[in-house]
Amino acid sequence: MGEYDGKPADAVQVRVWDRPLRLFHWALVICLAGSWITGDQGMMEWHERFGLTALALVVFRLIWGFVGGEFARFSSFVRGPGAVIGYLRETLAGRHPEYPGHNPLGALAVLALLLLVGTQAVLGLFANDDILYEGPLYHLVGSSLSGTLTGLHHQIFDILLIAVIVHVVAVIVYMLFLGDDLILPMITGLKRMPTKDAPSGVRRTPWWVALAILVVCAAGAYGITLLA
Ligand code: HEM
Ligand code: HEM
DSSP states (O other), X not given: OTTOOSOGGGEEEEEOXXXXXXXXXHHHHHHHHHHHHHHHHTOHHHHHHHHHHHHHHHHHHHHXXXXXXXXXXXXXXXXXXXXXXXXXXXXXXXXXXXXXXXXXXXXXXXXXXXXHHHHHHHHHHHOBOSSSOBOXXXXXXXXXXXXXXXXXXXXXXXXXXXXXXXXXXXXXXXXXHSOOOOHHHHHHSEEEEEGGGSOSOOOOOOHHHXXXXXXXXXXXXXXXXXXX
């Protein structure tokens, strides 16, 4: 809880991350770990399953960013460069402002991670392993271009790995140096905030909307395999 030293009654629990967003996050972590291991081991059938699931999750998240709960929406956390610089200045001056949702700097990380995972998964569709496996959309690009895209699939993975390490280190820095535990809210959905900073009401979207979007995204990902 930061440097907040008011009476406990001055703090409230705010439901910041809705359940679909939390499930999305931890499922994505599992899919990336699964993609890494299976890619490394050449288990391409499972690599495709984990990778396509990651793709479906990212598309789901992009849609949820427009129709999901209050703090899942891009409009609630994506800010211009001015806000990012202002946030950095305040934090470095020892006045770390706490946000109910993503802070302006974290918002950039969110977009970068989504972009990298999405790009990585799309490249995989066109990749091949030089042995037996061809991605489901390999036939659209042919052997030579597929080779190039496979090279990119390897390179983007290295960038993605660095981004994930930065992401996790940042979360740990917030916990250790800014006294701001972001991990528990990503598990429980609840963030403890000073009453004066807490939003008065948090708009929610019913769970079945998330389920419907997810079903469409999963069907789309499965549909891609039928194009092979
Ligand atoms: C975000 C999800 C994905 C991640 C993180 C990922 C990661 C990786 C990594 C790390 C490798 C290199 C393995 C190695 O050589 O040691 C790899 C290889 C490969 N991936 Fe993915 N991948 C993803 C999605 C996909 C998808 C959706 C497909 C196809 C449907 C795919 C197809 C391939 C192929 C064909 C290779 C073999 C390349 C080669 O042997 O040179 N990937 N992937
Ligand atoms: C493959 C690895 C990971 C990826 C791709 C990833 C990706 C993301 C993304 C896209 C978000 C934004 C959430 C959203 O608005 O949808 C996020 C947030 C978050 N992630 Fe991860 N994540 C990874 C691993 C982890 C791990 C291992 C931890 C725990 C130590 C973690 C902790 C968090 C936390 C606490 C937030 C919320 C940050 C905030 O309050 O602004 N992530 N992550």
